[in-house]
Amino acid sequence: MTEDKSGRTFWARLASWGPYHALMRLTTASPRRQFLILAAFPILWVLSQHLGPMLQMLRVSLTDAYPVAPGVEQHFTLDNYGRFFGDSIFWMPFFRTLIFAGVFTFCTLIITYPVAYFLARHVSRKNQMLLLLLLLIPFWVGEIVRTYAIMILLGNTGAVNLALKTLGLIDRPIPFMYTSFSMGVGIVYLTALYMLLPLYSSLEKLPKSMNEAAADLGAGAWTRFRRVSLPLTIEGISSGCTLVFLISTGFYATPVLLGGPSTTVFAETIAGFFHVAGDEWPTGAAFATIMFAAALAITATFQKLMNALRKGDKK
Template structure:
């Protein structure tokens, strides 16, 4: 009679069978290679730090600084994109074009003036809103109010710009309201003027002013105002001596953001502005919209605006920093 021959049991077969039932990522996590890499990285704090900062550094270098460096490089070329068999040459002519005609310097200066004035106007309009939200709305309701204020910013720049166009049109809500009040007989041409462009940019940049101001004002302890009131300071004196100085950090951040963003708007000036409100972004875009070797000139103009805007904001931040130190003293 044949005897049953059982398969010999090898030690470790059970563990191997159990491991085969794990999901794919589970098998990788328990593999020797993965364990070795994990031990190599996480047993050293220095290697952990390098791994942690490598992704942000990679993003900043290649997604932010990379295009800017490329734009600077293109601005010194005599032709771009280069033709087949042609080697681009380095030149400063693209930068010199900016200073050759007033048709280029006028929109440049207009853009800086617009951005400066509108930054100040946005600050004046939004500061009371941020103050009311931070100091007069209950803390549990502040998030709800913020969400309500942020609703218009859930859509893109173009949609919000068209909303301004609908508001200011000849048959828009503003003209209809003025006509209903008996203040006008015919529509006022608000569109394609400095007023329409200013209103549009202030509307689009208000969020970038609101959030830094709200954050700075919300951090001011209430007992500071109470102490000032106990010392006899009235509401206006408390604002000038306590609230405003302690919120200068938010003012600096908000004004910097609004100014830099305002200098770079393109779609909004095209849709809301007119011939007398041409901004520098439109001039720059003109070089990229034509055929030929005009891209280097557009890149040079972009670099000029970038350098000027950063220099002005640097001076502004330096001034505000010294002002804050003076208030602390």
């Protein structure tokens, strides 16, 4: 720290500098005032930037025109929501998205649980970090790049088809691409980490002695898993599934690139309203609101269920 002639540091000089001192006296006159000054900006930011966009979306979804042309009056209407139920071209992708998201979340859980279990229970502390880091590397790579990687893997001249052909299992390539299968492979690939980390941290907290005690009492591997590990990691399962479900419903580029005409998801339907010129924005906003409300309702119900399950086990 640089010191001036009188031997005081920069900060001490600042503190005794007249205007600064006065400002500090003013702002910290009472704990209440000090708190208000600290709290004002975060509260304003959160309301205007975090909540604002969602509320504005809700407001636009209830109007008949947006952006409003000059000289035209904006009216309140529920028509945009009515449109959703009126046409299967709208609600089909909606239910498809929810079903896909549910199935893909379940697949992610099934795939990552043993991986997390292995890391947390069968690997020494030092290697745990190393093996976990190894899995983190691909997840630093972006959504589009990883989706493209899946396209190369599963294409008609892709690696999987080449391998199957070389092994003599097929004559003609299997059309994996542009199906719900290729979409599933892609989405599980993108979301696996968000499931793996919560599972890992809840499994890691579980004392090893519990499993050993169960083994001593004669419980087999399956029973130990079902009666000990599974109930005690419900918290990790619940938060992992919630996260992955919410993320899966929001994918846009991956279904566009990996899916086909029969796998159109709701994100594509919503996006359609924003590509075309014209006043389709309110309908798009209404559909996005429906999607968000449904996703929140499903995850909230799911969490309630898991909580009940956990409490039931404790009794």
